[in-house]
Amino acid sequence: MRYFFLEDASTEKRSILLIQRRAVWIAVAFILQALSTTNFTQIAPFLKPFSSLCPLPFMLASFFAIWMALRPARSRTKIHRDERKQTTPTLWQRLILITTFGFAIGGSVMLIMGVVQSFSAPQLTNDGTSLDTNAAMLLLEGRNPYTDSNMLDLARKFLPQPDWTTPLRVGQFADRLDYPTLTELRSVLDTDLKAGKAPEFESKVSYPVLSFLTLVPFTLFKNYNVLSFYILSYLALVVVAWKVARPELRPWVVLLSLANVPMWSSTIGGNLDVFYTLLIVLAWLLRDKRWISAICLGLALASKQIAWYFIPFYIIMVLRHYGFKETIYRLTMAAGVGLAVNLPFILWNPHAWLAGIMAPVADPMFPLGIGFISLSTSHVLPYFRPEVYTALEGVAMVLTLIWYWRICKKRPEAAMLFAVLPLFFAWRSLPSYFYCVAYPIFVLMSGRRTRRWLPARSSAQSSTPAQNVPLLPIPVEMGVPV
Template identity: 25%
Template sequence: MSVPSTALTSRRFTVLRQRPESGQERPSYLHRTLSLLAVLSLFQGMADAIRSHALANHKVLVLLLVLYASLVLLAVLALTVRRQRALVRVDLAVLLAGFLRFAAIFVGSVGSSQRPYQDDEGPLVTLAARALAAGGHVYGRHWPHFAQQFGVGTTPLMNGRFADTFSYPPLSALLAAPFVGSLPSWVPVLGLFAFAALSATALFMFRTLPVQLRPAATLVCFGMSWYFFYVRNGYPVFLALPFLAVAVHRWTRTGAGGVLGRRGVVSALCLGIAASAHQLGWFLAPFLLLGILLARRGELPWRGALLVTGRWAAIALGTFLLVNLPFMIRDGGAWVSGIGSVLTQHATPQGLGAIDISYYLTSGSGNLAMYSYAAALLLAATLVALLLYPRRLAPALALLPWPAFLLAPRSPETYFVLLAPLWLIAFASCPQEDYQGLRQWRPRLLADRRFRVALPALLAVPALLCLAVAVASPVPLRMDISAVRTTTAAGKGSSAVTALTVRLTNTSDAVLTPQFASSSSAWTSFDWRVESGPSMLAPGGSGSYRLIRRGNPSGGSGSTYLRVFTDDPQTLTSAVIPTGSASAAKP
């Protein structure tokens, strides 16, 4: 049943309606509260940053001290100014303070004596940009020594190797190419671009959100502490963020009346550019496309709705292909496999989702691929749910693609929180009555209320079945750790495992190629060398492996797990490495 239009004028909706105002009204308690929360969010980490720069960088120290005092003053003003127009100016000052705070801490983390990046995304994009500037191939090219060159970690794969290729759409490399050869090597070019993109997103939010919600631009973009690490390390997803923000802004009005207009064309162009920056834009695109189609079908016949939505999609796809065209011509099939490698490369499990069941709570899984199938099925089910329940789900359109990642074998927090500005933009920029005007498809089965209530759960059944198979699949290897050699970490009094003797028995029906890793936390290390043992195990076969740890591992106080991966099929077998005196014999 549709909501009566009079309900949309009720008190709980007035906060999000953009009404013409003179600016002389007294600010609401909600507006003052959000303004104060935005100021308070900027105090996070300020004290530590001031102390860390007290002797290292006096210019940064002075700026941070001035900002600290300014934030106190801005907090007072947020609660005392008498007119809404004055509070908006305070909000703008807080946004500027957030920008300067972020910039000061960013500058303080950069220097000729420091590494440009602490993660592998920035170095791989940098190497791709250098290859592009030199006229070489970008996709299909391996940089096996980039981790040592930049002093960063890597993304380990199930086959024992690590990701050493450029595996993003090309926009980040295109933007960085003119600068990577002219700036000092310690300058994080990708981090600067990411910071500029985040700042543009914050400014766009401030400009387009309803007046009372404008402090959220500072709160979300500059006040959340998790953003700094990813911005500083130049994650390519930030390059897509401002373009996705434009694409989802007032999406319910895109193509209104059957005419795209300038705003609709710009929206499609921005989606195409965002898809050329990072793959996360690909997952949002189907939901945005369906949402626009349902919005237009609410006012137009099917033909008109399909035509205007098709034009919008064609512009977005054409923009994506235009940006990628040089690489499609130059690198051919390597371009296809390159931009799709994040979906096909079989990275080791890691994240905050269902995969933790097999990674932490059980001894592994004999079918990790079922986690991927579960995620894909849940993504499709969510898209179908949007089709069937658009008026209920459309306010969360920018958030709908991401719950499916909770079932994926690799589901880090970057797939969720880094796109948080879109959640608010897509919701608050659309008039609330537009959601009730979406076309709601009602097949005959949905006429039965019991079926209509049960359908959401039924849509999730295929994904849940795949998840159950992944969790319940028995581990394919029986593991017996017969000898452990440890060493005491200097000055710490704790021991670290340096060598193992392991006997594996293949209890599955497949030929397995075991790859050995270990972990004492969420991170997996493949720093093991197999001194002896068969490379493959036939069904029912056994083998004894002597493993030597590379490098000088640091000691740890918790349990260490031996992880045995196989890539085809994708499996994981885990066991705690015993360190007691009974198992401390030398291998």
């Protein structure tokens, strides 16, 4: 227990002790998100009509747990009151730590399974990864992935299960909103394979260019199992966390990295989220270094559209810490990197590139997810027009931006949560959007006092008055810096 909760409660160690307490809330978020993936209909069959609604309360509770780990310093009166409390961990914190060890065993098993699967025949369990892998193959053949991608070719190469595809509300699925059953998906896919066309399934490469450029080395050597790339991305995030964390926090770094079962599930499933998350974490972690931070952000923007949600939060973070001029410099660099990666394909066929990039919002996909939309997919509420969900998403974005502006100086890592919260109200609110939130927050939180990288010279020489003070003001909790 002493490896996870310091026994020394001196003023010098109290800041570390507080982060260890916050790590408990991160573990609570992992547990709640793992529970959101549980099939409760097998335990309680009467819940079957509400099966799509069951994850909702657990995901909301996980957001609360993440916020408890993030919340800024409290009033001075409460600080003095807490200083008089016992410094040893409470019973519930000990129980959560023990439970986290149990989840770490599960995460370790998933890691081993993922490594084994990396050396077996490719089994791509989502069409996003299948389409990206196929795009890398097409590129090596000298063909444009944004024009020549075809779901039927994909089905013949990788033999995906019908529920590993993304159905569209056209053809045999037209004029309906309820998601097709597995039987319906299988029947329509078999029919399309015989007919030679598949309008009911998404065939476009619907991610920016870096999503499949990173897979080219695999296809170059005829290795179509790209799972190892996503596992390595996760392990790279853990290595970064280990490097930036103080020694007293490293046991938590390892434990939480293994216990993060939801993120492991997403990674083993071949989701791209872990890769763009790694880049976003580096952009925030290296925020004192203009070039590296901006380049990491630009690469994230060139890999997946969800990274675009972080742009306004990055603007606020840089503006609040470094000033307006620095914000312009970094945005220009990040936009330049993102554009440079995509530019050859934009020039190759601008219409096809734009159609692919906009497919997630422009193509008639079925409503799906564990957010607000689950109230409609479970028929608690009727389906509203897509514009309603877009409006809710916009309102949520405005509110989170205002909130982030207020706490950015004390909790810059809050962007990892606030940037994806609007997606909770989206037409498609997939669980993988939220699995890559809690652990990155802990990584950024653990590295806040680590000054392994000196501030960039260009950042420190800004002429704004704000640059006359330390670049990253350190907040105070319990009367000491954290």
